[in-house]
Amino acid sequence: MSQRIRIKLKSYDHNLVDKSAEKIVKAVKSTGAVVSGPIPLPTHKKVFTVNRSTFVNKKSREQFELSTFKRLMDVYNSSSKTIDSLMKLELPSGVEVEIKV
Numbered sequence: 001m002s003q004r005i006r007i008k009l010k011s012y013d014h015n016l017v018d019k020s021a022e023k024i025v026k027a028v029k030s031t032g033a034v035v036s037g038p039i040p041l042p043t044h045k046k047v048f049t050v051n052r053s054t055f056v057n058k059k060s061r062e063q064f065e066l067s068t069f070k071r072l073m074d075v076y077n078s079s080s081k082t083i084d085s086l087m088k089l090e091l092p093s094g095v096e097v098e099i100k101v
Contacts, residue, residue, distance in 0.1 A: 005075040008098040014069045020091045021071050027089050028075050031082040037073035044068040
């Protein structure tokens with residue numbers, strides 16, 4: 001096949017993203033393909049500001065932050081074995097995987 005496969009990982013937990021990337025790299029390298037990455041993409045942080053009380057104390061607020069961690073990998077010189085190993089791979093729940101061929 002010898003085409004490029006781009007894999008994007010996204011999660012709220014950086015440990016899950018790193019472990020998933022490690023599993024993918026091991027699976028792909030065992031089939032003989034070449035992996036570039038995982039490349040860390042910028043972390044997206046979303047901040048929520050909420051009033052502490054419902055009626056009084058308008059100035060008393062609380063802030064919460066939700067961080068999204070992303071990794072990018074490219075697989076070169078892939079074969080049908082590589083694609084099969086990627087499809088059979090079990091990744092933890094909470095990790096969003098996007099594969100483009």
